[in-house]
Every structure is written in C-alpha cells, then in structure tokens.
Amino acid sequence: MPINRAVVAALGALFAAPSLAPGQAGEALSVHGGAVLLGTIAAPGFDGRRLVEGYVTQPMLMAHGSAWSRRVSFSAALNLEPFTLRRGELNAGIWGEGYVDRRHPHTLSHEAMLTLAPLLADGAFRSAISVGKGFVPFGTDDPMSRPLVKFPINHHLSQILERGQVVVSAGGKAGVMEAALFNGDEPATPNSGVNLSRFADSWAARLTAWAGSSVELSASYAEVASPEVPDGTGLDQRKWNGAARFERALSGGRNVYALVEYSHTRDYDDEHPGLPSSSL
Structure with missing residues (x-):
C-alpha cells in the first residue's frame, strides 16, 4: 500500500504588512503572505x-480590503506555485491537469473577487453580489486554508476553483444561500486566465448552516459544462456535495478540526449519464 508522508520543515510568512485599522468610513487593508517548506516520501512511488x-x-x-463602511470589499491571492511546483507535488492517489500521483500547481492568479454588500439588509439579514475569479460556491473550502498541508484526493x-464567476448570496446568523454562474472549463495551464467566451455556461448553488460557533453543515449542487475541454465539446458534469465541519480554538494556540464530506460527480454526454465518481 503506498505511503505518502509529509514532513513540514518550516511554516512562516514571506512577509506580513500590518492591517490598516478601519477609519471612519470603514476603510481597511491587509496584505500578507506565506509558504510551506515541505518534504515528501512516496514508497512505493512510480514504477515501484x-x-x-x-x-x-x-x-x-494575499490582499484584503474594504471601504464605504464595508459595503465594498475585495480579496486577491497570487499563487507562486507555477514557479515552485513545476513538476507537481508528490501526493499518492491525486490526479488532474495531466499529473498523476502529484498535485498540480494552481494558477498564478488564484483569486480576485470584488464584493458589493449589502444589496438588501433588514436586521440580521444581509445579501451581496461578488464578481471576479475564484472558488465557486460548491463543496468545501480551499484545502490551502485547512490545518493539513497535503491536498485530499477528492479535490476535483x-x-x-479558479473560474470567472458572478455570485449572489443572502443569509443571516443561522446560515447563507449562495448561487453562481461561471465558466465551466478548468484552467489549461498555471498561467491561464478566465475563458470569457464560456462564461455562464455552468451554475452552482450551496446552502450553509451554522450550529453555534463550532459546527458548520453544507449541501451543494453544480452543473458544469465540459470542464476538461476548453472549446465546450467535452463531457458535462453534475456534482453533489454534503459536508459537516467542526472547528474550535483551544488554549495555548491549539485547535480542534474535523471535516467529513461526501462528494459525487457523474459525467453526461448530452442527457446520457456516464460513469460516476464518489468519495467519502
């Protein structure tokens, strides 16, 4: 059975600029960065x-900012993996973008989103619209934001991720509903931008509920047009995801984190179903 052991040699910020405190108009800006020095042993690896x-x-x-009493905000992330992971990162069982048993580098422009909020507000209810490139509201969050370094094999x-999108969201303290239109094709290379000719050929929706401050439940569905073929002539996908997360901060800088999710994807040729892929 393959062994994939990751040893984190160091974790630290490349640089960190102190956040600018919100002014009277609610302006704020933070810029920061980070990287992980990682050693991996795969035994057995390719060809034994x-x-x-x-x-x-x-x-x-990364950069985050807001203005006009936080009615306008933005987030941006520059991913330098195209320069540091050209061969990919050893990760047994994972695949995608032409890599097998290696995680592929993500695109240089990982995220760039502008959000206008609230469109409507009534007490605890708020709504917003976001435009740009980033993570579609489907499934769970970016594995880079989790405590574990290695990506799970169910990443795809x-x-x-990394799609041009328009997202509408509405919710309150108990939960939020999100829906998005986006381009279905995956980035072809680490330098790929957004394929605007395919914009709005795919859609997704996610419902997230919070039980207290530590428990999060979510369910999502997406219809993705030809994700593997940029000209739109490939197989389409229908995707489902359900997840439960527990996260709590403890004393001494420690954290408890647990995530359970079920993901299911089925290919379609027009309306004819193909083989499914599932993970738990």
Missing part, C-alpha cells in the same frame, strides 16, 4: 521506486 522530494509549496501573496470532486 522510493521517491523523496522537497518543495516550497503553497507560496501565496469537492471544489470548483
């Missing part, structure tokens, strides 16, 4: 070999 590799993985530069079943 023992593979030992090291990388700078998840090198990110449980997330739809």
Whole structure:
C-alpha cells in the first residue's frame, strides 16, 4: 500500500504588512503572505521506486480590503506555485491537469473577487453580489486554508476553483444561500486566465448552516459544462456535495478540526449519464 508522508520543515510568512485599522468610513487593508517548506516520501512511488522530494509549496501573496463602511470589499491571492511546483507535488492517489500521483500547481492568479454588500439588509439579514475569479460556491473550502498541508484526493470532486464567476448570496446568523454562474472549463495551464467566451455556461448553488460557533453543515449542487475541454465539446458534469465541519480554538494556540464530506460527480454526454465518481 503506498505511503505518502509529509514532513513540514518550516511554516512562516514571506512577509506580513500590518492591517490598516478601519477609519471612519470603514476603510481597511491587509496584505500578507506565506509558504510551506515541505518534504515528501512516496514508497512505493512510480514504477515501484522510493521517491523523496522537497518543495516550497503553497507560496501565496494575499490582499484584503474594504471601504464605504464595508459595503465594498475585495480579496486577491497570487499563487507562486507555477514557479515552485513545476513538476507537481508528490501526493499518492491525486490526479488532474495531466499529473498523476502529484498535485498540480494552481494558477498564478488564484483569486480576485470584488464584493458589493449589502444589496438588501433588514436586521440580521444581509445579501451581496461578488464578481471576479475564484472558488465557486460548491463543496468545501480551499484545502490551502485547512490545518493539513497535503491536498485530499477528492479535490476535483469537492471544489470548483479558479473560474470567472458572478455570485449572489443572502443569509443571516443561522446560515447563507449562495448561487453562481461561471465558466465551466478548468484552467489549461498555471498561467491561464478566465475563458470569457464560456462564461455562464455552468451554475452552482450551496446552502450553509451554522450550529453555534463550532459546527458548520453544507449541501451543494453544480452543473458544469465540459470542464476538461476548453472549446465546450467535452463531457458535462453534475456534482453533489454534503459536508459537516467542526472547528474550535483551544488554549495555548491549539485547535480542534474535523471535516467529513461526501462528494459525487457523474459525467453526461448530452442527457446520457456516464460513469460516476464518489468519495467519502
């Protein structure tokens, strides 16, 4: 049975600029970055070999800002993996973008989203619209934001990322509903931008509920047009995801984190179903 052991040698910020405190008009800006020095042993690896590799993985530069009493906000993330993970990162069982048993580098422009909120507000109810490139509201969050370094093998079943999108959201303290239109095709290379000619050929929706401050439940569905073929002539996908997350901060800087999710994707040729892929 393959062994994929990740040893984190160091984790630290590349740089961190202190956040600018909100002014009277609610302006705020923060810029920060980070990276992980990672060593991985895969035994057995390809062709029965023992593979030992090291990388700078998840090198990110991020910016977040808001203005006009937080009615306008933006988030941006520059991913430097195209320079540090050209061969991919050893990760047994994972696949995608031409890599097998290796995680592929994500695009240089990982995220760039502008949000206008609230469109409507009534007490605890709020709504917003977001435009840009980023994670589609489907499945669970970016694995880079989790405590574990290695990506799960269900990454392509449980997330739809780096798409041009328009997202509408509405909710309150108990939960939020999100819906998005986006381009279905995956980025072809780490330098790919948004394929505007395919914009709005796909859609997704997600309902998230919070039980207290530590428990999150979500269910989502998406119809993705030809994700593997940029000209739109490939198989379409219908995707489902259900997830439950528990996260709590403890004393001494420690955290308790647990995530359980079920993801299911089925290919379609027009309306004719193909083989399904599922993970738990």
